Amino acid sequence: MMQIYDWATGPYPARVRIALAEKKLRSSVRFVSVNLRKGEHKQPEHLARNYSGTLPVLELDDGTYISECTAITQYLDALDGHPTLTGTTPREKGMIHMMNKRAELELLDAVSVYFHHATPGLGPDVEVYQNAEWGLRQRDKALKGMHYFDTILQERPFIASDVFSMADITLIGGLIFADLVKLPIPAECDALRAWWIKMQERPSVKNRVTMPEPATAAS
Amino acid sequence: MMQIYDWATGPYPARVRIALAEKKLRSSVRFVSVNLRKGEHKQPEHLARNYSGTLPVLELDDGTYISECTAITQYLDALDGHPTLTGTTPREKGMIHMMNKRAELELLDAVSVYFHHATPGLGPDVEVYQNAEWGLRQRDKALKGMHYFDTILQERPFIASDVFSMADITLIGGLIFADLVKLPIPAECDALRAWWIKMQERPSVKNRVTMPEPATAAS
Numbered sequence: 001m002m003q004i005y006d007w008a009t010g011p012y013p014a015r016v017r018i019a020l021a022e023k024k025l026r027s028s029v030r031f032v033s034v035n036l037r038k039g040e041h042k043q044p045e046h047l048a049r050n051y052s053g054t055l056p057v058l059e060l061d062d063g064t065y066i067s068e069c070t071a072i073t074q075y076l077d078a079l080d081g082h083p084t085l086t087g088t089t090p091r092e093k094g095m096i097h098m099m100n101k102r103a104e105l106e107l108l109d110a111v112s113v114y115f116h117h118a119t120p121g122l123g124p125d126v127e128v129y130q131n132a133e134w135g136l137r138q139r140d141k142a143l144k145g146m147h148y149f150d151t152i153l154q155e156r157p158f159i160a161s162d163v164f165s166m167a168d169i170t171l172i173g174g175l176i177f178a179d180l181v182k183l184p185i186p187a188e189c190d191a192l193r194a195w196w197i198k199m200q201e202r203p204s205v206k207n208r209v210t211m212p213e214p215a216t217a218a219s
Numbered sequence: 220m221m222q223i224y225d226w227a228t229g230p231y232p233a234r235v236r237i238a239l240a241e242k243k244l245r246s247s248v249r250f251v252s253v254n255l256r257k258g259e260h261k262q263p264e265h266l267a268r269n270y271s272g273t274l275p276v277l278e279l280d281d282g283t284y285i286s287e288c289t290a291i292t293q294y295l296d297a298l299d300g301h302p303t304l305t306g307t308t309p310r311e312k313g314m315i316h317m318m319n320k321r322a323e324l325e326l327l328d329a330v331s332v333y334f335h336h337a338t339p340g341l342g343p344d345v346e347v348y349q350n351a352e353w354g355l356r357q358r359d360k361a362l363k364g365m366h367y368f369d370t371i372l373q374e375r376p377f378i379a380s381d382v383f384s385m386a387d388i389t390l391i392g393g394l395i396f397a398d399l400v401k402l403p404i405p406a407e408c409d410a411l412r413a414w415w416i417k418m419q420e421r422p423s424v425k426n427r428v429t430m431p432e433p434a435t436a437a438s
Contacts, residue, residue: 051321051325051367052321052324052325058313060310064310064314066313066314066317067317067321068316068317068320068321070316070320071312071313071314071315071316071317071319071320072313074309074312074313074316075309075310075312075313075316076309078308078309078312078313079309089297090293090294090295090297090298091279091283091294093290093293093294093297094277094285094290094291094293094294094297095283095285095290096290097287097289097290097293097294098285098286098287098290100290101287101289101290102270102271102286102287105271106270106271129356131350131352131353131356133350134350134353137348137350148270
């Protein structure tokens with residue numbers, strides 16, 4: 001059985017949990033909790049799974065580790081031969097990957113840097129180096145990003161096209177993280193706020209933390 | 220005819236130029252030069268093509284812009300229905316996307332931040348904000364990344380598997396940038412150095428700057 005190493009409430013883990021639910025693959029994986037608050041993701045046991053020391057990581061039956069949300073989503077979406085999250089035509093693939101990366105660069109990753117560098121983050125034991133000035137720049141970038149995504153959602157129902165995709169999941173991850181760090185969607189971003197309310201009603205998003213019982217912490 | 224907005228010697232543009240050559244698509248595109256040194260990529264005309272203000276950008280015949288190297292590569296690789304750079308099986312797709320992202324995070328993007336923040340970069344007119352401390356951290360991360368990729372290349376001939384892929388192209392982009400900023404591969408990284416020498420002999424890599432005649436600067 002495939003295993004997912006993650007932390008149930010984490011914004012990046014949310015991306016893979018949502019993808020799993022959208023692909024109806026929840027029951028095909030076992031979750032293993034890696035304690036972010038204790039910095040277990042930066043310890044040798046986890047670094048052996050993922051050089052970059054991030055969550056989530058997928059472990060295949062043969063012991064192969066696949067990290068990075070985009071890579072895990074590509075893997076999961078291809079499993080049944082009917083991709084629904086990553087596109088089928090060249091144009092769809094291109095647009096989804098562009099907006100997926102843009103949602104990382106301009107929102108999710110920016111909020112993450114803000115959290116780890118300009119707030120207490122995961123606490124002094126885990127945040128061994130902080131650069132507050134850089135963190136604050138990234139907060140501003142994220143707020144500007146929200147305005148950009150608002151303009152996109154004024155034009156179409158989803159971020160990359162007329163249908164839900166991996167790019168929407170990444171933007172959802174960004175807004176989950178923004179919520180956690182108390183960075184609200186600006187009042188004037190009506191389209192983004194309406195979209196976010198709608199996305200939170202999607203079962204894959206709503207039930208992401210409770211779905212299925214995580215295994216007890218590894219080792 | 221498709222157009223590529225880029226800058227011939229840029230490390231990110233190199234990724235798409237290499238992909239085009241590998242896919243034998245050079246003659247299907249027209250190149251339009253956007254002057255990085257003059258900061259044309261941060262001006263409104265280019266920001267309308269790509270919100271993030273980076274190069275390269277692909278323009279399709281219908282006027283659609285696709286930015287981000289990974290997205291452009293996915294698009295180009297899917298055009299002929301025979302992907303050779305982004306994988307065909309779920310496992311190949313997952314591994315290629317993982318190593319592609321890792322080559323960005325741990326080398327190419329890190330070198331880029333070093334260049335723009337802890338060296339004169341593109342000059343004072345373009346580099347309106349610098350954070351030298353962050354830039355130097357990223358330089359150290361890139362050097363550590365070279366050691367990591369060296370260990371991978373001790374085990375297999377290419378970064379993601381036994382065959383050349385998009386992930387190799389991204390690592391090549393990282394080493395092109397490292398060359399530009401005089402960040403040599405550490406002496407002890409024999410496998411990475413041998414791989415880099417071999418990659419530079421690939422026609423797609425060797426001829427990337429001169430291939431085909433760029434159009435004169437836009438507008």
